[in-house]
Amino acid sequence: xxxxxxxxxxxxxxxxxxxxxxxxxxxxxxxxxxxxxxxxxxxxxxxxxxxxxxxxxxxxxxxxxxxxxxxxxxxxxxxxxxxxxxxxxxxxxxxxxxxxxxxxxxxxxxxxxxxxxxxxxxxxxxxxxxxxxxxxxxxxxxxxxxxxxxxxxxxxxxxxxxxxxxxxxxxxxxxxxxxxxxxxxxxxxxxxxxxxxxxxxxxxxxxxxxxxxxxxxxxxxxxxxxxxxxxxxxxxxxxxxxxxxx
Numbered sequence: 001x002x003x004x005x006x007x008x009x010x011x012x013x014x015x016x017x018x019x020x021x022x023x024x025x026x027x028x029x030x031x032x033x034x035x036x037x038x039x040x041x042x043x044x045x046x047x048x049x050x051x052x053x054x055x056x057x058x059x060x061x062x063x064x065x066x067x068x069x070x071x072x073x074x075x076x077x078x079x080x081x082x083x084x085x086x087x088x089x090x091x092x093x094x095x096x097x098x099x100x101x102x103x104x105x106x107x108x109x110x111x112x113x114x115x116x117x118x119x120x121x122x123x124x125x126x127x128x129x130x131x132x133x134x135x136x137x138x139x140x141x142x143x144x145x146x147x148x149x150x151x152x153x154x155x156x157x158x159x160x161x162x163x164x165x166x167x168x169x170x171x172x173x174x175x176x177x178x179x180x181x182x183x184x185x186x187x188x189x190x191x192x193x194x195x196x197x198x199x200x201x202x203x204x205x206x207x208x209x210x211x212x213x214x215x216x217x218x219x220x221x222x223x224x225x226x227x228x229x230x231x232x233x234x235x236x237x238x239x240x241x242x243x244x245x246x
Contacts, residue, residue: 045076102167127165128167134242135241146176148209153178184228194210
């Protein structure tokens with residue numbers, strides 16, 4: 001009887017793996033088709049934006065016509081941003097890795113978020129490891145990930161608060177944490193937080209975290225989240241450190 005149960009479990013596992021493979025193949029096909037459609041949509045959008053810029057010059061400043069043109073251009077730019085992010089999600093660029101100090105990357109994004117944090121009454125606290133091992137990453141992609149995480153944290157604190165950025169070395173990994181004192185998330189939201197098009201924000205595209213997750217995966221790392229409703233969230237990036245570093 002026990003042998004029969006084992007065979008049943010093996011068959012179940014086999015079917016699960018086959019279904020998973022089938023779903024991956026379906027996603028790959030859909031992603032390829034969607035990427036092609038997105039490229040086709042971007043061309044007329046670019047043309048439309050150009051004509052609107054020309055049309056806007058026909059109106060005097062502070063008239064309804066000028067206002068409507070500005071609104072349409074803004075919405076076109078938003079649509080273009082969504083398409084760019086979608087293309088990055090479906091066909092991510094292979095990382096061009098080189099040795100990097102994550103503290104240098106973090107300081108670069110700090111310059112970009114400093115003014116926004118002041119406007120939102122968010123204080124940024126930094127707790128860096130005295131010596132964080134070097135990693136091999138695509139610095140531009142890592143900068144994008146860190147910027148996404150920091151921006152999301154600031155946006156989660158609508159009444160101000162603290163964004164804490166900390167680094168450490170844990171079990172052969174370089175670890176970067178972004179902790180906020182925002183509204184936090186329910187467990188059901190945490191489970192979906194890295195899903196494409198899922199967002200806890202009204203104006204969010206739901207692609208930033210999904211892209212960040214894919215980019216960290218491409219670096220053989222891990223991106224995870226934990227949260228407590230009403231207390232805030234912590235997003236953790238783990239990346240393998242360089243071996244035999246002196």
